[in-house]
Amino acid sequence: MTTIQTYNLFGEVGDLPDVVHCETIEARSRLHDWEFAPHRHARLHQVLLLQCGSGRMTMDGEPLDLGENSVVNVPMGCVHGFNFTPGTTGHVVTLPVEILDVVLHPAEGLRQVLARPAVVSARPNVVNTIEQISINFARRDFARAQVLRSLTGLLLGQIARDLAGDQSPAEQGQDLLARFQSLLEKHYRDHWTVADYAKALAKTPTHLSRLTRTATGQPATALIEERLIREARRNLVYTNLPVSTIAYELGFKDPAYFSRVFTRATGMPPSAFRSKSARP
Structure with missing residues (x-):
């Protein structure tokens, strides 16, 4: 590969059409034989929750092992690739940068913390928030967008708190x-x-x-x-x-x-x- 591919969702170049996107790891992995070549997202931030199974990934050239109950923070522009064990389960939450502008207060410093690529253990509160995002993403109820924005702000705060604890x-x-x-x-x-x-x-x-x-x-x-x-x-x-x-x-x-x-x-x-x- 002579150039690093830039996508919105892997393999797609169109704009993200929703407030947030949430899908299972297996939904897209099955289409790509459980392997994703190194790529980056120009205007998207991703949070990946691996619940069962395992895999390996690279983030900005650094190889990392992924085990059960792992959370991966992938900031905008970070070059990353995955190789999952077939049958691995979990979720991928994809956030447009505009949502970060809405839910993150500049003076509180969360952006600086969230700009760090990292893998951390999945705390129960983070797992619960991602599962709630998945449930509400699939629904078409009244106030769906507001609920997803609020859950997104909660998730980013929880991830930032965990990342800051590693500093x-x-x-x-x-x-x-x-x-x-x-x-x-x-x-x-x-x-x-x-x-x-x-x-x-x-x-x-x-x-x-x-x-x-x-x-x-x-x-x-x-x-x-x-x-x-x-x-x-x-x-x-x-x-x-x-x-x-x-x-x-x-x-x-x-x-x-x-x-x-x-x-x-x-x-x-x-x-x-x-x-x-x-x-x-």
Whole structure:
């Protein structure tokens, strides 16, 4: 094979026509002699539940054995292939990326966790959720789409929780710090407090500050102020904007208060900092 095939469902190139797709492992495996060559899905995320039987798979070139009661998380774009023992049973849940956009809250960090290809043990709650998705997928009742969306959000949360449990404390801390830094870039002009960032990250302010102090040597409050001051420095050095305009653009309602904050952080008022920076 000279190129990696890209499919929606294996062997198909048309768009996924439903909110979610769910089928048994054997339904498609029988059509392909229980073997699927390495391929990827451009806009789909898959969760595979192997309940009985066994198999082998590759994910991004890594060979993995699959045993009973295994859950496989296959993120969008991951190159994967399967070779199942004939008679293997289970389910494959296929999710369009648009559903992930609907059910995953960006600030909670589930996308980053779910982007990791992995095989984990199938917990009873995950098995139950997938079975409920299978049952409701086959029905045509009122509110079917809403029920499937809700079950999909539950499944992704359960899978993300299991994957996060496999991470070391250091890895979890790095993920949380990256999410905090991403939020800081978006909201430093809004003057969010530590409590605001902690709420968006589903953590306590104490936990967030402990994390930033461990990682950077500074509490979260210092990092928040430092980001504002760094932007103020840039504006003072590289623009001719009046100090008052810079203050307003950075979310300060009172330019005098901005000057006091800047002076406390740098040891000199904004006008003096600009004059010093302009000297040859």
